[in-house]
Amino acid sequence: MRRANIDAGRLPALSLPRFVGRDREVAVLGEALGQAPAVVLIDGAAGIGKTRLLREFLVSQGERGRRVLVGSCPELRVPYTLGAVVDAVRDGVGSVSGLGLSGLCGALRPLFPEWAADLPPAPEPLEDATAARHRLFHAFVEVLSRLDVAVLALEDVHWADEATLEFLLFLVSRRLQPVSVVVTYRREEVTPGSLLLRLSSRLPADAHLVRLALKPLGIGETAAIVSSMLADEPVSAEFAAFLHARTEGIPLAVEESVRLMHDRADLIRQGGGWARRRLDRIEVPPTIRDAMLERVGRLHPDAQAVLYAVSVLSGPADYANLNAVTGLSEDRFAAQAADALGCGLLREDGRGHWSFHHALARQAVYEAIPAQERRVLHVRAGRALEDSPLPSVAQLARHFRLAGDAEAACRYTEQAADLSIQTGDVATAALLLYNLVTTLALPVEPLARLVMKIQFHSLLPDSDPHSKIIESLQSALRTRALTLGQQALLRFHIGRVLMMAGAMEAGRHDILRAVPDLAPDSLEAARARTLLALPLGNAQPASEYLRWLGEAPAVAPSLPPHERLRLVQERAFALLMLGEVVGWAEARRIPDDTANPREAATVVVGHTNVGEAAMRWGRIDEAEARLAKAQTLAERHELLSYLDSIASSRAHLDWFTGAWTGLAERAARLIDDEDRVRLKDRCEAALVAGLLQAAAGDRAEAVERLRFAAQDDQQRIEATAALAQLSLRDGDIEQALRLTEEPAEISVGSGIWPRAVEIAPVRVAALVAAGRLGDAADLVTAFERALGGTDAPAPQASLELCRGMLAEADGRLADAARLFAQAADAWQALPRPYDALLARERHARCLLAADRTEGGLLILSEVSRALADLGAHNDAERVAQTLNERGWDTRVARGRGRPGYGNRLSPRELEVARLLVGGRTNRQIAEALGVSTQTVASQLKSAMRKLSATSRTVLALRVVELGLVGEHGQPPAGDE
Known part of the structure; x- marks a missing residue:
């Protein structure tokens, strides 16, 4: 160690590395931002030089008199709402005094409390989350405009919160785009469903988009960096090649390696240039992190304490707070602060705030702090920030959570979550609450309260949020000295979350254990019985589920409106799943719209669930309407996490109604997006995909999809x-x-x-x-x-189909044909065309079995064609094979227009003929089919021509003789 100090004294002091190897990128940036408005996306791996490129270029913009705001998205597990944008404005502006802002900008008060004297009064609060968020966005745009900001640059946007990404989308999609936007990000850390990926697709036609992907440096550029750090003296080719191979040309890795070798005295002059000391055989650490930590380990312990404090505070920190977090006396802190700042890991901004040059350095130093010491530092950080004039509740929540202070963490986390919800950022609110309850042991009552507030839809499914919440609840349940009521409260929530995760029977078991000890008139008692009434999981008699609904206490008026609404929608869903007609009356209590952001998610879920139930009842119009309402509301409140559930239900409905064009692709997108789409919704999409593949004849793929769906x-x-x-x-x-x-x-x-x-x-x-x-x-x-006699069209059609099968098995072909035809008509009326065609195929086969060959083949021919047009090629081929075996020519010329039917009646002509046989006039037929009387007359004329009928009466007789229609206009009844 002593020799290293002596050798180090002979080495020149290290300089900051020169900016090299990015001339092309600087030129591209200059050209792009010269064509405002521009959107520039800078992509590159950690340490590749995105920040350096951006800051070097933006300095030149500032020198030209253009105002540039720069913000950075911190690497926090819970980012705070619009944090990077707020920091960019705060750091680049200082004050908004004298700007003459409109009253709209009063919406900025919660985010800029230090500007309270200069901002207009706070506007009336908005219950609509989307409206509140957009008002905030408009206020930011006004500030940017009044300040004449030319460029807004945000770094590390892969860590951005949803609200920041939504604001960027808001900016770039406006006409005219108010500022040029530059973002840096790491592609490998962007999830597939991230809003960041939509930046390029939301641009107006006049915007200029540029993508820059930074590459590693070459050997010559590596040598130039090293030389610039060592008094611009030359570097040997051998040393440059060695360093390039070890660092793969990553600029940050080159810099850290040189700094480490300088600290070790592992550099010597040789042949007029710098080289690496060969005899020591000292290796460069394999990662940037290791190099940084070795350098930090060579500093004085007090200097290390300063670095620890900066890493704990995470964002730019002032001198006073840093001193407080280190726990050092003012003299000791002052003695080592300069060394800490000069070690090359930190930087100081114009306000005197310190932060790490790079997120990798902050993370490496933070993770190197012993766990117990880290908790102490977070306590100091929380207390120091509490004493500051304008503390950030999100930062206070983070520090006290990591310090293990349950009471303070709960208080500030709920405040931060409420602030996020006020700005419409539901995802950040959910993540704040989730992180608290899964990382800190909380008392029963606050734990239950916070778990109830978490909107699981807003949490990414790849994090498996349910299991960690359940672990926290079960851990609390194992605590000694809990009352029976507390145990019941925890068991209820365990059961509820298990059911949300799809473990229906396990969830029911815990809720059943909880029910006897829940407070009789409590919200939990009502919700517990409603959840037990859901007919999911193993078989129970319908009466058992209905009993639970009957026992549920009345909704107390004292409950918050959003909780009362949740009980209504859960009760409606349970009743409809049980086949109770009264469920529709309950469903009508779910409002079509709401301005309350707390209620919006409940209403969206309610309409989606009712839409699902309507599908099973066969109320297709109701299903369409409910899903449309859910989608409109989810989009308006930007409840993006709910859109996948609506999309999977929509795909399911489209399968039933025969809207198969593009359906396989839509289902595949949902199935493949494991990072963003919940398992439940992926299963529903897989069901649709499997059904489509089975109909098309791809059996192996269909089986795989269907088995996945059955989870x-x-x-x-x-x-x-x-x-x-x-x-x-x-x-x-x-x-x-x-x-x-x-x-x-x-x-x-x-x-x-x-x-x-x-x-x-x-x-x-x-x-x-x-x-x-x-x-x-x-x-x-x-x-x-x-x-x-329930008015449920789909089950009634299904029952008619089952009756037809029994009649066919008994040899009652006439009854079977009639029942299958009635089932087909019932399916078609919904409409569920695929089921209608399969029932029509059964009807035709009964006619063939009864020697009504011509009528049977005619129907089969129509069915084969319709199945092929629908996309059910496997079924179409099966029917065509029967036709071929019977000598029916299935080769039909097809043009570019509507399918031709030759001398066979089209489906609409057949429907008109059935109504004619039933004694309807042309006007009555037109009203029944929703067409004009002229259309009916034309179709009757065509049918008469095809069947060589000279009058309406002859046509009626012919279609009855052919077995296409029964004698009174009913579906045909074979040879009765």
Whole structure:
């Protein structure tokens, strides 16, 4: 060590490295920002020189008299709302006095309390989160405009909060774009669904977009950096090549390696230049972090304490706060502060605030602090900031959480979360609360309160938020000396979160244990019974679920409005899932709109859930309307995390209604986005993808998708029904029976008919194929008894299909044909065209079996064509094969327009003929079909020509004789 000090004395003092190797990038930046408004995206790995490039260039902009604001997104687990933008404005402006700001800018008061004397009065608070956020954005734009800001530059935007990214999108999508925007980021740290990726797609036509991807330096440029640090003396080619190989040309790694070798005295002059001391065989550390830490370890302990304090405070810190956090006396702090600042890791800005040159350095130093010492430093930081004139509650929440001070952490975290919600930043609020409850042991009551406030939709699914919350709750439950009420409260929340995570039975178990000891009239008691009434998981009789709903206490008027609304939407969903008509009346209590940001998420979930239930009931128009309301509200309040749930439900609805164009691609995007889309929504998308692939004939891929979908309880029965249907088509009756047994018991056996729509026909088909006609009849009877006369079009159509299967198995072909045709009509009326075509195929096959060949083949031909047009190519080929075997020519010329039908009636002509046989006039037919009387007359004329009918009466007789229509206009009844 002593020799190192002696050698170090012979070495020149190190200089800051010169800015080299970026001439092209500087030129590109200059050209881009000369064509304002511009958006410049600078991408590069850690240490590649993004910050240096930006700051060197922006200095030149300032010299030209252009105002430039620069902010940096800190590497915090919980960023604070619009933090980088606030810091950029605060650091670059100082004061807004004399700007003549409008009243709109009073919205900036919560973010700039130090400007209270210069800002207009605070405007009236807005309950609409989106409106509040956009008002804030408009206020920022006004300030930028009044200050004549030319460039807003934000660094490390991969760490930005959602509100900052939304503000950037707001800026670049405006006409005219008010300022040029420059951002730096690391592509490898940007999640697939990040709003950052949308910056380039939201630009107006007159904006100028430039992308810069920084590359490592070459050997010559590496040598130039080293030389600039060593009094501009030359560097040997061998040394430059050695250093380039070890650092891969990353500028920060080159700088840190030279500084470390200088500290070690591992440099010598040789041959007129600098070289590395060979005999010592000292290696450059493998990472930048290791090099930094070795250098820090060579400093005086008091200088290290200064670096520790800067890393704990994280952002730019003033002299007084740094002194307070170190715990050093003023004399000791002053003695070592200069050395700490001069070590090359720190920088000082124009306000005298210190921070690290690079986030990697801050992170390396912070992680090197022993855990106990780190907690002490956070305590000091929290107390120092509390005493400052304008403390940041987000920073106070972070420091006291990391210090382990539960009481202070709870207080400041709730304040910070409320502030985030006021500005519409729900995601940051959720993350603040989540981080607190998963990292700090909290008392029961605040823990339960905070867990209730977390909006899980706003947390990224790849972090598996449910399991960590459950761990925290279970840990609290293991605490001794809890009252029965406290234990029940924790168990209720454990069960609730488990159910949200999809573990329905485990969640029900915990809630059941909690119910007896929950306060009778409490919110938890009401929600517990509503959750127990959800018919998900294992089979329970419908009466059991209804009993829980009946026991739920009345909603207390004293409850906050958003909690009352949550109970309404949960109760409505439970009733509709149970097949109770009264659920629709409850669903109508969910408002179409709300200006309250706390209620917005609940309303969005409510409409999405009711839309899902409407699909299962067969109320397609209701489903369409509910999902549209949910999407409109989610977009207006920018509840982006809810849009994926709506999109997966929308995809499911489009499968049913036959809107298959582009559907596979939409489903695939949801399935593949593991970082942003919840497992539940990915499962629903996988169900849609699997159904599409099964219809198209891609069996292996369909099975994989359907099995994935079956992980989610809400999609499990439908996915299993589809898998069983594939087994039946393969002739594997035993597998179909095994697959359908439990789902049939859960739905039909329990009397919960909304879940039976898809599984009941497949179970009946499997039982019939196995020769178990008695069991099949019992299942149909149970389905019929559960459904009764309920106005539920989809289950009624499903029941009609099951009856047709029984009639066909009994050899009653006329009844079977009639029932299948009625089922087809019922499916088509919803509309669910794919199910209608499959029922129509069964109808036609009954006609063929009854020797009504011409009518059967005519229907099969129409079905084959319609299936192909829909995209169900596997089914179309199956029907075409039957037609070919019967000698029917399936080769039909197709042009670029609508499909031709030759001498066969089109589906609309057939529908008109059925209504004609039923005794309707042209006007009545037009009203029934929603078309003009002229259209009806044209279609009748075409049908008469095709069937060589000389009058309407002859046409009616012909379609009855062909088995296309029954004698009274009903669906055909075979050869009755």
